[in-house]
Each structure stands twice: as structure tokens, then as C-alpha cells.
Amino acid sequence: MATTAANTQREMIGCEEYNLYSSLSEDELIKMAIQQSLEEDPAGQSAAQSHQKSVVTGPGEAAAPSRTSSHNPPYQIYPWQRLAAQTRGHAHSSSSGAAWGVRRRYDGSLFSTPQPIELDPVVAAIKDGDEKAVCNMMKSGKDLSEPNKDGWIPLHEAAYYGQVGCLSLLQKAYPGTIDQRTLNEETALYLATSRGNLDCLLTLLQAGAEPDISNKARETPLYKACERKNAEAARLLVQYNADTNHRCNRGWTALHEAVSRNDLEIIDILVKGGAKIESTNSYGITSLFVAAESGQLDALRYLAKCGADINTQASDKASALYEACKNGHVRIVEFLLSQGADANKANKDGLLPLHIAAKKGICEIVSMLIPVTSRTRVKRSGISPLHLAAERNNDDTLEELIDAGYDVNTTLSQERSCLYEDRRTTPLYFAVFNNNIYATELLLEAGANPNVDLINPLLISIRHGCLKTMKLLLDHGANINAYISSHPTTFPATIMFSMKYLSVLKYLLDLGCDAISCFECQYGNGPHPALNYRRDRLSDPQQSKQPTVIQFCDMVSAPEMSRWAGPIIDVLLDYVGNVQLCSRLKEHIDSYEDWAVIKEKAEPPRPLAHLCRIKVRSLVGRNRIKLIDTLPLPDRLIRYLQHDYTQ
Incomplete structure (x- = not known):
């Protein structure tokens, strides 16, 4: 290691x-x-x-660009x-x-290398600025224009070390080498600029060095001056007619570079030197876009004053405003909006700046965007900012959007819903899926309908085992007998989802979940077909052929549920009257000696007191059963009706 x-x-x-x-x-x-x-x-x-x-x-580790x-x-x-x-x-x-x-x-x-190396005497002399030694080498007949194995000649060394005296000697002795490149295609002018050696830079320019020769990355000396934030070097290069619009191999210009560093002095030099403010890089990004994306307010103000397009868009149609929102630059967003930036320009995915601000959870930006964002454009996008706020658990943003009047029952478009395996459509589903009780309550209090999604959010709360979320959903009208249309069963999916959580199953049955349907088998005491039940994922509501309807007896006989069957049936029997166990259930119960008492419990007739309880509960009705403790009845009777066996 x-x-x-x-x-x-x-x-x-x-x-x-x-x-x-x-x-x-x-x-x-x-x-x-x-x-x-x-x-x-x-x-x-x-x-x-x-x-x-x-x-x-350390904490300063650079992020990916x-x-x-x-x-x-x-x-x-x-x-x-x-x-x-x-x-x-x-x-x-x-x-x-x-x-x-x-x-x-x-x-x-x-x-x-493990061994010491001998320094080149020419390089050593140049590094020390020993002009006399350099002259003596030339007089002795030594050719100081020959490159080493890296393509460096003494002129490069002089430019690099800033030894202007040695540089002048070498340039005059070998004028044809002034623009010679290293193997990395760097000229002496590029090296002098990179090192900030202004005297060498000026000497080379006065001697006729070409200012626009680029290195392998197509970076010119002017680009490097901007990268180094060296305004004097940039000014000299522009004075000697350096191309202010040259692009590196990714289309990045010197102006892009200067703007990314918020260097107003260099930006001014470039613009006055002919830099085009609307030049784009390989992604279609202008300098103003760079300023907005990177949060450089001073550069942004300057470019806007010069007439740069405030609504510039990249190749993926993302606007400068969108990128500023994405990166949380509050002051940039404020400035762009003050300059008339269009908040209704969508990117290639149809998302608006408000969408990305809601996704990032930046309330201050969301507040600025709400008044200037078209509800029609939001609807056309097929997704509400509510969805994104709920998905990312951005509760403050969710609350602000609700207060602004965004429809809590808006649904994802079919194209966007299909991106999710469970075909979710509502903000409420996102909140419940994240087990976010606060967001769930916010949406329900604002009028969210808990019965819109293909898979009822109540089923998701059951899977989480969160009684508080279940209660919230049921209190606001969630269907306690919810089914899943794409995966039909003869009994409620709420029972199917709670089978492994007997306390949750009992809680749902107490509130009126339909238990009788679990015992309505189409085969009764007759022979059942062989089990061929494959548990499909809840993924494709548009199945090409009619899905098989699953019966309760088939479900509890499946290998993954068989060991739970007895306790499940035992609980269900407490909420039904006289029922007939089908031959498959009997056979399954008979296979476990400990479950014999369950079979006896199911044998009719059931006790009269139990039948009376079932009758009273049915008369009270499912909608009022949770309020049964408010009825003018003796406490003991109320407890009995609630299946409370503690005496």
C-alpha cells in the first residue's frame, strides 16, 4: 500500500x-x-x-472543472x-x-533519478546572467542555436530565467531562432510571458517576435498573460498587434480567460484592443456567460455595459441566468434580472432557471424568479419546481413555492414520469418516497390529493413503516383500500404491502381496510391451478398483455411469504365474520402444526360477540371508524370495537 x-x-x-x-x-x-x-x-x-x-x-483540494x-x-x-x-x-x-x-x-x-547529473554549462551561465561567459562560448565556436533533446535552445533559457542581457546577445547572434519552438511548441516569447519577464518580453517583441504563435494547446502568449493576470504583459502584446480573438484548442479566448479571473484591467485592454465580446468557446459560451457562471460580478457589469447579450445561451440552450441560478450566485442573478434577463428561456431539457433554483434549494433566488417566471412556461416544461424541491428535500423552497400559489396537485408529464421506474407523478409522492414528514404535511395541508399516483403514496409509507406519514395520508383522504392497476390483486395492495409488518396490518384493519376480500377465492374448496406466480417489478404500467390477477391465497403461498401466512390469516380473521378458507389456505395451514388453532378459529359459526362487533363497525362506516372513540358508548365497548384486548 x-x-x-x-x-x-x-x-x-x-x-x-x-x-x-x-x-x-x-x-x-x-x-x-x-x-x-x-x-x-x-x-x-x-x-x-x-x-x-x-x-x-486538505480542504483546499481542487474541484473538477x-x-x-x-x-x-x-x-x-x-x-x-x-x-x-x-x-x-x-x-x-x-x-x-x-x-x-x-x-x-x-x-x-x-x-x-537516483544519481546526480551534470548541469549544462550554457544553461548554468545563462541562469546566472553571465553574459561574458556566453560571449566567450560563442567566440570559441560553440553553436548556441542547437536545441537539446527537449527542443530548448539557449534563447528559451534566457527568456525563461529573465536574463535580458543574455537574451539580446543570443537573439542578435542567431536572429533566425527568435520564433523557434520547444518540443512543447513554446516560443521564447511564450516562456517570457509565462514567467512574467517583461524586459525579455519587450526585447523579443521589438526584435520582431511573432506574438501569436501558440503552444500545443493553442495557447498564445496573450492567453498566458491573461491566465497569469499580468496586465503589463497583456498591454505590451496588444500594442504589438497580438490577436485578441485567438482561440485555444477548446475555443477559449483571452477574454474568456480574463473574465474568468475577474481582471477588469486586462478585460479593458482586450476589449479596446479589438476582442469580440460575443465570441464563443466550443460549448457556445460567451464571456458574459463565463462571468455569470463563475460569479464574477465586476466583469459581468463591464461586459453588460459594453453591450454583451444578457440573454446569451450555450449550446445546450442554458442561459447565463440559468447557470447563475445553478451555482447559487445571488448577486449575479439580481443583476441579470435588473438588466432584463429573460427568466423564461429553457435549456434543452425544458427546464427554466426557477426549476434549477428550486432543485438547488436557493430560496433567495427562488423569491426573485417567482414573479418573473411564466406559469404557462412552467406547465409546458412537464415538471413543476415543486417536484424538484420535494425530490431534493428543500423544505423552505417547497414552502415558498406553495405560498406563491404553485399547484400542489400538478403532475409530471408522461415523458418525465417514464423516467422513474415507479411512474411517480406528484410532488407528494416525492415527499413520501423520501420519508419527509414535514414536506408531506406541507403538501397535504395545501390540498395535495393522496390518490393520484399509480402507486398510492400510502403504499410507500407502509413500506417505510412510518405510522406518522400513514396517519397524515389517511387523515387527508388516502384510499386505505388502494390497489395498483398495473399489478392487479383481488385484495387491497395496502394489505399486500403490510403483510410482513403485522402491527401495521392491524393498524390499517382497525381503520377499516377491507379484510373480507382476502377470503374471496374464485376456486373455493375446489382444486387450484399450479402456482406460476412470478413477482414482477412495479415498472411497466403499459404491459403488452393483460397482467394476471393475484389472489390472496396465491400471494401468501409464495415462497417468500409462506412462513408469514399463519400470523397474517390470524390477524385478518379478527376483522371478518363467517368466512370459508379455500382449499389452498387450508392446505398451507395444515402444513404447520402450530397453526392448527388458526384453522379452528376460522370454522363457522364465529362467536356472536365477534359478529356483533363486525356488524357495528360496518354500520359506523370506514370514514368514521377512526372517530369511534367519540361515540356515546361505554369505554369497554369502544375498546372492544377497536380490537383493544387489554382489560
């Missing part, structure tokens, strides 16, 4: 996770790379590993991606110019 962790760390330091080290100096970064080649500490872990662990697991994130992370670590990787005056550098094994690949990444 320790070896794997060490290998992973080397890969991360050497390649992609450079954004984790943006706060370190060049010397610190080089030290970290050098330490990888040192032996492990007494705990079996190198110092570099220890540092890496603290960085990777969104579709509008910049082409590169904010601070790409070029300073430590060098061949001449030794610290100034560091103990690990020898007097002979050797440095412990830190090498650079052609793509700029570092790797370590």
Missing part, C-alpha cells in the same frame, strides 16, 4: 496535479522533487510523501519544470556543477 501511495505521489508531482502547488516558490518546488530521491524516514514514508498527503487531503472553467488551472507550475533544477546555493548542488537527479521531460514535467 505504501509503495502504491508513493508511486501515485510521484505521478502527481511529475504531471498533472500542479495546481496543488501553486503557492510554493521555485526553490520549494525543486526541493520537493529532490526529496523524492532521498531515503524514507523512520516511519517508512518520505518527507515528500508526508507533504503530499497533507496537501491532497466545469464546462466553463478555464483551459488551465489558475497557476500552472512552469517555474519548477526545468532541466537546470538546482536550488540557488542549495546544499545538494556540488561545486562541480552537479545537481541531484531532477530532470525535465520535453513536456515540461519533472522526474527524479
Whole structure:
């Protein structure tokens, strides 16, 4: 495990996770790379590993970039991606110019070797700014225009280290190399810009360096200046006619980059230098969209003042307002609406900004959107923001939408309902499915109908075993004898769902659930057909052939229910009069010796007192049975009618 962790760390330091080290100096970064080649500490872990662990697991770990994130992370670590990787005056550098094994690949990444390496004397001289040594090398006939194996020539090194004197000497001696590229296709001008070496940048531009040569990612020096937030470098490049509308390999322009960093000075330089504010990247996203999505209010104000389209939409039809709502940028939403942003532009999925705000549960944004969102457009979308608020348990948002008058009985369109296996349609179903008692009560108090969905929410509350939700639903008219039309049974689905919870079954029967239907078998004492019951998932209400109607005796005889059959029948018999057990039920009861008493209990005639209780309960009626304790009857009789056997 320790070896794997060490290998992973080397890969991360050497390649992609450079954004984790943006706060370190060049010397610190080089030290970290050098330490990888040192032996492990007494705990079996190198110092570099220890540092890496603290960085990777810390709270500042970078999130995955969104579709509008910049082409590169904010601070790409070029300073430590060098061949001449030794610290100034560091103990690990020898007097002979050797440095412990830190090498650079052609793509700029570092790797370590166990043996010290000899530094190139040309690079060492340039790094130290020793112009005399450079001149002497040229006079001795040494060709300082030859690239190394990584494609770097001394001119690149001078631009990188900011040694303008050496740079001028090399440029004048080899004028044809001014735009020569490394294997990573980086010019000296690009390297000088990346490092912020303005003197070198100006010298190269004055010498005729082409400002628009890009690297492998099609990033130009101007793009890099924006990424580094270096306004002076951007100004120089624009003055020397750098293309302000050049796109990187993902369509990202310098203006996109500057806006993503909210750098008004650079934005102003670019716009005045000819940058098109409506340029889009590969996702159809403009700079204003970037400002809205990333929450850059100052940049947004500037672009709006310049006439940028406030209703710009990406390729997936998401508007800038939609993205601002999605990311919870309250002030951005407020500004966009004040500038006339259309809250009724839907994305490709038909969702409006109000939908995404309700889904995210951002009440302040929901409040701003409710007055400007068309109820007709919401209805046309096939989904209400109530559905999304209920689905995500955003109770405050749900309450605000209810108070605003959104219909609690609105249903999902068929297309959206089909996305759910259980074919749910109402906000109430979402609340009950999430076992959210507060949201359930909110919706019911606002008039939600508990009997709309294909699968009654009461059945879901039974599956959860939540008596409080059951009571709420039943108090507001939920059908205690609910069936599922796509999976028909001869007895209520409420009984089917509660079979394994005898206390819940008894609770439902006490409130008038239909028990007699469980004993109405079409075969009676005659022979039953062989069991061929396959328990289908509750998934397809549009079945191609007529589904088989399941009888109670078939259900309790199924392997997964057979061991519960006796107790279930015993409870049901308390709520029926004289009934006839069918031959299958008798056969099943006979297979368990302990259940003989149940068979005797079912034999007619039933006790007169019991028959009277059944008669009184039927006369009271299912709608009033839960209020039986308010009837002017003796307490003992009331308890008897309620099947309360405690005396």
C-alpha cells in the first residue's frame, strides 16, 4: 500500500496535479522533487510523501472543472519544470556543477533519478546572467542555436530565467531562432510571458517576435498573460498587434480567460484592443456567460455595459441566468434580472432557471424568479419546481413555492414520469418516497390529493413503516383500500404491502381496510391451478398483455411469504365474520402444526360477540371508524370495537 501511495505521489508531482502547488516558490518546488530521491524516514514514508498527503487531503483540494472553467488551472507550475533544477546555493548542488537527479521531460514535467547529473554549462551561465561567459562560448565556436533533446535552445533559457542581457546577445547572434519552438511548441516569447519577464518580453517583441504563435494547446502568449493576470504583459502584446480573438484548442479566448479571473484591467485592454465580446468557446459560451457562471460580478457589469447579450445561451440552450441560478450566485442573478434577463428561456431539457433554483434549494433566488417566471412556461416544461424541491428535500423552497400559489396537485408529464421506474407523478409522492414528514404535511395541508399516483403514496409509507406519514395520508383522504392497476390483486395492495409488518396490518384493519376480500377465492374448496406466480417489478404500467390477477391465497403461498401466512390469516380473521378458507389456505395451514388453532378459529359459526362487533363497525362506516372513540358508548365497548384486548 505504501509503495502504491508513493508511486501515485510521484505521478502527481511529475504531471498533472500542479495546481496543488501553486503557492510554493521555485526553490520549494525543486526541493520537493529532490526529496523524492532521498531515503524514507523512520516511519517508512518520505518527507515528500508526508507533504503530499497533507496537501491532497486538505480542504483546499481542487474541484473538477466545469464546462466553463478555464483551459488551465489558475497557476500552472512552469517555474519548477526545468532541466537546470538546482536550488540557488542549495546544499545538494556540488561545486562541480552537479545537481541531484531532477530532470525535465520535453513536456515540461519533472522526474527524479537516483544519481546526480551534470548541469549544462550554457544553461548554468545563462541562469546566472553571465553574459561574458556566453560571449566567450560563442567566440570559441560553440553553436548556441542547437536545441537539446527537449527542443530548448539557449534563447528559451534566457527568456525563461529573465536574463535580458543574455537574451539580446543570443537573439542578435542567431536572429533566425527568435520564433523557434520547444518540443512543447513554446516560443521564447511564450516562456517570457509565462514567467512574467517583461524586459525579455519587450526585447523579443521589438526584435520582431511573432506574438501569436501558440503552444500545443493553442495557447498564445496573450492567453498566458491573461491566465497569469499580468496586465503589463497583456498591454505590451496588444500594442504589438497580438490577436485578441485567438482561440485555444477548446475555443477559449483571452477574454474568456480574463473574465474568468475577474481582471477588469486586462478585460479593458482586450476589449479596446479589438476582442469580440460575443465570441464563443466550443460549448457556445460567451464571456458574459463565463462571468455569470463563475460569479464574477465586476466583469459581468463591464461586459453588460459594453453591450454583451444578457440573454446569451450555450449550446445546450442554458442561459447565463440559468447557470447563475445553478451555482447559487445571488448577486449575479439580481443583476441579470435588473438588466432584463429573460427568466423564461429553457435549456434543452425544458427546464427554466426557477426549476434549477428550486432543485438547488436557493430560496433567495427562488423569491426573485417567482414573479418573473411564466406559469404557462412552467406547465409546458412537464415538471413543476415543486417536484424538484420535494425530490431534493428543500423544505423552505417547497414552502415558498406553495405560498406563491404553485399547484400542489400538478403532475409530471408522461415523458418525465417514464423516467422513474415507479411512474411517480406528484410532488407528494416525492415527499413520501423520501420519508419527509414535514414536506408531506406541507403538501397535504395545501390540498395535495393522496390518490393520484399509480402507486398510492400510502403504499410507500407502509413500506417505510412510518405510522406518522400513514396517519397524515389517511387523515387527508388516502384510499386505505388502494390497489395498483398495473399489478392487479383481488385484495387491497395496502394489505399486500403490510403483510410482513403485522402491527401495521392491524393498524390499517382497525381503520377499516377491507379484510373480507382476502377470503374471496374464485376456486373455493375446489382444486387450484399450479402456482406460476412470478413477482414482477412495479415498472411497466403499459404491459403488452393483460397482467394476471393475484389472489390472496396465491400471494401468501409464495415462497417468500409462506412462513408469514399463519400470523397474517390470524390477524385478518379478527376483522371478518363467517368466512370459508379455500382449499389452498387450508392446505398451507395444515402444513404447520402450530397453526392448527388458526384453522379452528376460522370454522363457522364465529362467536356472536365477534359478529356483533363486525356488524357495528360496518354500520359506523370506514370514514368514521377512526372517530369511534367519540361515540356515546361505554369505554369497554369502544375498546372492544377497536380490537383493544387489554382489560
